[in-house]
Amino acid sequence: MxxxxxxxxxxxxxxxxxxxxxxxxxxxxxxxxxxxxxxxxxxxxxxxxxxxxxxxxxxxxxxxxxxxxxxxxxxxxxxxxxxxxxxxxxxxxxxxxxxxxxxxxxxxxxxxxxxxxxxxxxxxxxxxxxxxxxxxxxxxxxxxxxxxxxxxxxxxxQDAASRFPATAPAASEPANSPVRRGYVVFQRTCFACHTLNGEGDARMGPDLNIPHSPTEYLSADMLRAFIRNPQSLRRWPEGKMTGFPTQASLSDADLDVLLAYLTYMAQHKVEK
Known part of the structure; x- marks a missing residue:
């Protein structure tokens, strides 16, 4: 042939x-x-x-x-x-x-x-x-x-805290504190795309604590708006983040504790 x-x-x-x-x-x-x-x-x-x-x-x-x-x-x-x-x-x-x-x-x-x-x-x-x-x-x-x-x-x-200890709140945080509840919400929402303190499996988005947490450069209202609709802050047609626009996808209460967790972790950076 x-x-x-x-x-x-x-x-x-x-x-x-x-x-x-x-x-x-x-x-x-x-x-x-x-x-x-x-x-x-x-x-x-x-x-x-x-x-x-x-x-x-x-x-x-x-x-x-x-x-x-x-x-x-x-x-x-x-x-x-x-x-x-x-x-x-x-x-x-x-x-x-x-x-x-x-x-x-x-x-x-x-x-x-x-x-x-x-x-x-x-x-x-x-x-x-x-x-x-x-x-x-x-x-x-x-x-x-x-x-x-x-x-x-x-x-x-294994659970996230065992695999990625630098993402977990300190053991001294009460079990039902907003920070600890926010960590649960973080795992369900943000952790699928982002790392935190350099730890995590996902590779789609930037780290949410190193070098800076979004809570350090966005006001709480702006960060809430961004999580609900990323395009409301930066209009970028190629952006992959879809946001959580409804109560069904992320309740206001869950959003509040998520911000509490991110604010807390901004004071607990771990450089890799």
């Missing part, structure tokens, strides 16, 4: 291959299992799921999806899982929310290479190949950060 024909054959083969087929790595402490797109789409647990108000697409979406708990053997109540995306996003989700069989339920949506999903709004790229979606998310107060897309890996992990 001539070189030209070989190149043409290779090109034709590449065009025939599904461009969005991928592998998902899952480790719940019992060894790593690799799932392919084809395996997930043809799984006996796979079914059609409708999401009325999809967090990423902002409209009703229909997916081929597998109940997430069906892919997590040995997962127990009290466990914690880390979800890592290809774009540097990383979020922890409690096993209790995933193991729930009533009310809010987590699904792994799988992109079919033959019928790819549309592009994300706002020039944010693609959501595939794997995307965690929820039915009835309000029943368990599932936040918008707990819908990781472009998913590449799921693994068992």
């Amino acid at each position: 001539s070189l030209l024909r070989r190149c043409f054959a290779l090109f034709a083969l590449c065009c025939a291959l599904p461009l969005h087929a991928a592998d998902l790595s899952i480790d719940t402490g019992h060894g790593v299992r690799i799932w392919t797109t084809a395996q997930l789409l043809t799984s006996a647990d796979a079914q059609s799921v409708t999401i009325p108000a999809d967090v990423a697409f902002h409209r009703t979406m229909h997916y081929r999806a597998v109940p997430l708990h069906a892919l997590l053997p040995g997962l127990a109540h009290g466990d914690r899982l880390k979800f890592v995306a290809n774009d540097g996003f990383s979020v922890d989700i409690d096993a209790d929310a995933i193991l729930n069989r009533t009310g809010a339920q987590a699904w792994l949506a799988v992109e079919d290479p033959q019928y790819p999903w549309p592009a994300l709004p706002g020039n944010k790229g693609d959501a595939g190949p794997f995307y965690v979606v929820w039915t009835d998310p309000a029943a368990a107060q599932i936040s918008s950060e707990q819908w990781p897309y472009q998913l590449a890996r799921i693994q068992l992990t």
Whole structure:
């Protein structure tokens, strides 16, 4: 076969291959299992799921999806899982929310290479190949950060304070203080994209304490407005931060304790 024909054959083969087929790595402490797109789409647990108000697409979406708990053997109540995306996003989700069989339920949506999903709004790229979606998310107060897309890996992990001690308030802080409650909110919202004191898994946004906390250069009102709508402070079409515009995504009370935590941590910098 001539070189030209070989190149043409290779090109034709590449065009025939599904461009969005991928592998998902899952480790719940019992060894790593690799799932392919084809395996997930043809799984006996796979079914059609409708999401009325999809967090990423902002409209009703229909997916081929597998109940997430069906892919997590040995997962127990009290466990914690880390979800890592290809774009540097990383979020922890409690096993209790995933193991729930009533009310809010987590699904792994799988992109079919033959019928790819549309592009994300706002020039944010693609959501595939794997995307965690929820039915009835309000029943368990599932936040918008707990819908990781472009998913590449799921693994068992420890709590944030154990893995990243420089992000945790001092042990002397009362258990129900605004600072400690704000740390919980921080983990659920900001920690998926940002580090703090140089610690964290995410690589999407800047550190929120080093060299300066946003509480040191923004007034409380401006910071609240920025968290609700980042474009209200800096108009940047390419900005990735979507904000938390509603009480459902982040209540005023949660926003208050989040600011209390960030203000506290500004006085507890740890240089790496």
